[in-house]
Structures are given as C-alpha cells and as structure tokens.
Amino acid sequence: MSREERKQHYISLCEKGKILGLFMQPWWLDTTGDWDVALAIRNDQVVGAMPYAPGKRWGIRTVGMPALTHHLRIWMDKPPDISDHKWLTREKQIIWLLIDDLPAYGYFSMVFEERSFNNWLPFHWKGFRQEMRYTFVIDRMEEEALDQHINRNLKRNIKEASAGLTIQRQVDAKTFYEMCSNTYKRQKMDMPYSFTLFSNVDAAVLSRGNGIKLGACDLRGKLVAVAFLLWDNDRAYYLLAGDDVGGRDTGASILLCREALRIAFEEKKVNTFDFCGSMLESISDIRRQFGARPEPLMKIFKARYKWLEVLYSLTR
Structure with a gap:
C-alpha cells in the first residue's frame, strides 16, 4: 500500500470521528511537516493506526515524533463487548501489525499518551524499550x-x-x-x-x-x-x-x-488542562503549585545498533 493510500485510510477514520485528539488530526500532522502512518489491517478492515514522522539523521532512517507534537496515541479498534483476556491477545496482534507496517529504520522513538494504551508489552517482546515520562494536568x-x-x-x-x-x-x-x-x-x-x-x-x-x-x-x-x-x-x-x-x-x-x-x-x-511537561524539577514544582497532578507518558524507543542508542542519548 502506498503512503497516500495509507493516509487516505487514516483521514477517513478521523473524519468518521474514530480518532480523537488534536495532535492526531491530519491537519495538524500536515502542518508539522512530512508524516506517514502505520496501519494494522485484519480481514480488509483497518483496526489500528499509528502516525509518525519519517526522518533521517546522520544518514540513518528514523521513525519519530512530528515537530511541535507533545505526544501521540495508538488508535486500536476495540470491540465494546470483548473480554479482557481476548482483548490482550487482539491488542498484541494489532501492535505487531503496526510494527510490521513501519519502514526500515535505524532508530525509533515515540512518546505516547498512556490513556490511549497502557500495555507496552507487545513492543517489549519485539525488542523495544520504554521510558516513563510525565506531564502535569489539572481537571476542570x-x-x-x-x-x-x-x-x-x-x-x-x-x-x-x-x-x-x-x-x-x-x-x-x-x-x-x-x-x-x-x-x-x-x-x-x-x-x-x-x-x-x-x-x-x-x-x-x-x-x-x-x-x-x-x-x-x-x-x-x-x-x-x-x-x-x-x-x-x-x-x-x-x-x-x-x-x-x-x-x-x-x-x-x-x-x-x-x-x-x-x-x-x-x-x-x-475537561483537562495539560501543561505539556515538564520533567525538569524546577518547572514541575511550579506546576504542582498550580495544583496539577503528574500524568504518565510512555516513551518507546529502539535502536538497531547499540552505538546508535548511545549517540542519540548524548545528543537529544
């Protein structure tokens, strides 16, 4: 499937109101630069979607966050009547289909809102790593x-x-x-x-x-x-x-x-005010003085080579 075909499937899902969130909308992704989307397809139906920004650094292909995008989500089509244990199996299958739909890359790094999915084990089983990050929020x-x-x-x-x-x-x-x-x-x-x-x-x-x-x-x-x-x-x-x-x-x-x-x-x-960070102690102290509470985000990453992971950690 071509990139434009993938995007059209994604745009259609957004137009139907299935995919929510400002940073997930096609118009937002369009303004941030080049973007693509990994799709999970079962029985000719799109059951999962993960937008991302393809890039290149030091001549190495990357899969990462679009510019100025605080976090993204993974959308998965969860049947309302599915049992918990069946959903865990389906969730793993969807995430693995999304991973398989990614282009070849040397480094993958994405930040996901935990509300969209909170089970990163399917990534772990494919060799990805996870780092917990936090934003601060206040409910209305x-x-x-x-x-x-x-x-x-x-x-x-x-x-x-x-x-x-x-x-x-x-x-x-x-x-x-x-x-x-x-x-x-x-x-x-x-x-x-x-x-x-x-x-x-x-x-x-x-x-x-x-x-x-x-x-x-x-x-x-x-x-x-x-x-x-x-x-x-x-x-x-x-x-x-x-x-x-x-x-x-x-x-x-x-x-x-x-x-x-x-x-x-x-x-x-x-319903909620999101301060969009921060992990810095001095800034998080001020957020807490406003009465904000920490909310977890999941940074999921993977380097094809150990030296590449070290290099990225030194320059991020």
Whole structure:
C-alpha cells in the first residue's frame, strides 16, 4: 500500500470521528511537516493506526515524533463487548501489525499518551524499550475552586504580577518566535523548530479556532512573556512559552499560566488542562503549585545498533 493510500485510510477514520485528539488530526500532522502512518489491517478492515514522522539523521532512517507534537496515541479498534483476556491477545496482534507496517529504520522513538494504551508489552517482546515520562494536568473546575486549588504563595505572586502587567490576546508570530528563541539561547540550547514551521502551525491553529497566542506586557507596553495555548474538545495544551530576560522577575509567566487556565475552563469548557511537561524539577514544582497532578507518558524507543542508542542519548 502506498503512503497516500495509507493516509487516505487514516483521514477517513478521523473524519468518521474514530480518532480523537488534536495532535492526531491530519491537519495538524500536515502542518508539522512530512508524516506517514502505520496501519494494522485484519480481514480488509483497518483496526489500528499509528502516525509518525519519517526522518533521517546522520544518514540513518528514523521513525519519530512530528515537530511541535507533545505526544501521540495508538488508535486500536476495540470491540465494546470483548473480554479482557481476548482483548490482550487482539491488542498484541494489532501492535505487531503496526510494527510490521513501519519502514526500515535505524532508530525509533515515540512518546505516547498512556490513556490511549497502557500495555507496552507487545513492543517489549519485539525488542523495544520504554521510558516513563510525565506531564502535569489539572481537571476542570470552577474558577473559585481553581483559585483555592492554587498554592497560597503562588496565588500572591499572581496577584502582584497582575498589578504591573497586562495580558494581550494577540501576539505577532515573528515576535512570539523570537522571544521563544531567545529563551532557548539563554539556556545555551538550539531552537528545536524553525520560524517557517511555527508560522505554518500557528496559521493552521488560528484558522480553525484551536488556539491563541497570549502575551504579557509591562506598564511601558513592553512584551515580557508569551504562551501558546491550544485546545480540542477534551483538552487544552500549554504547548509553548517564552519570556524576556527581565520578564521572570515580573511574574509574567505564572500570570499567563493562570490566564490560560481561565480560558481553558471558563471559555473553552475543556475537561483537562495539560501543561505539556515538564520533567525538569524546577518547572514541575511550579506546576504542582498550580495544583496539577503528574500524568504518565510512555516513551518507546529502539535502536538497531547499540552505538546508535548511545549517540542519540548524548545528543537529544
């Protein structure tokens, strides 16, 4: 089956409402660059799907995550009346069919939302490895309850920040990108995505009404922090954030987080707010002060050669 045929099968499943989640939608995958999908087919029916981004690094073919995509899911067609033990057998068969449908690769690395499937044993039996990662989430609650949920000291910092900052709901894409880029530079890290890629994603998200770029300005009108909030019918995603070199002292970043929570729950009525990370202790501490709880993600990976796994671990 050709790539275009696989994609058409996948698009059809999404159009029928079988595959949910913003990062799983074809329009999202289209904006992030080159993508493909592995399909599991039984009795001429698609029973499983796993989108991915094919790539090449150091001349070696890779199967990985699309750019700017926090996590993906594995979709499997689970009959509503199937017993648990029969499903475990079927699940293994579907995952193995998906693995068999992948192209030849030297390195595989994907991050999956555990809600979509929580049994990675079929991957393990095929020689893959797993690393548990975490994001932080808050389930929907009313404003008053959310306010009580937030740590007292953080709440005071948010109040102080709101006295000296204003929030704007429109930020130029170039300005947003430059602030995020400068945030990476201060940490001596390479910017992981180009402006062209970001502007394409931004345009697609805004045209569909699935996101907003927020900014915090000081009393002089200077932009000191930005955040990119996305949403689907179920979740909001605090995908990107950046700040000015002097913005951290103003509390701008936590003020934007608080505003993003308000938009997600009060305006968009989503069920869950996903902070999209982080594994960093300093950032996870702040997420917990907002009252967020950790939610597991599964990073599943496999290298054809041991030296390749070592090389990737040193450069990721």
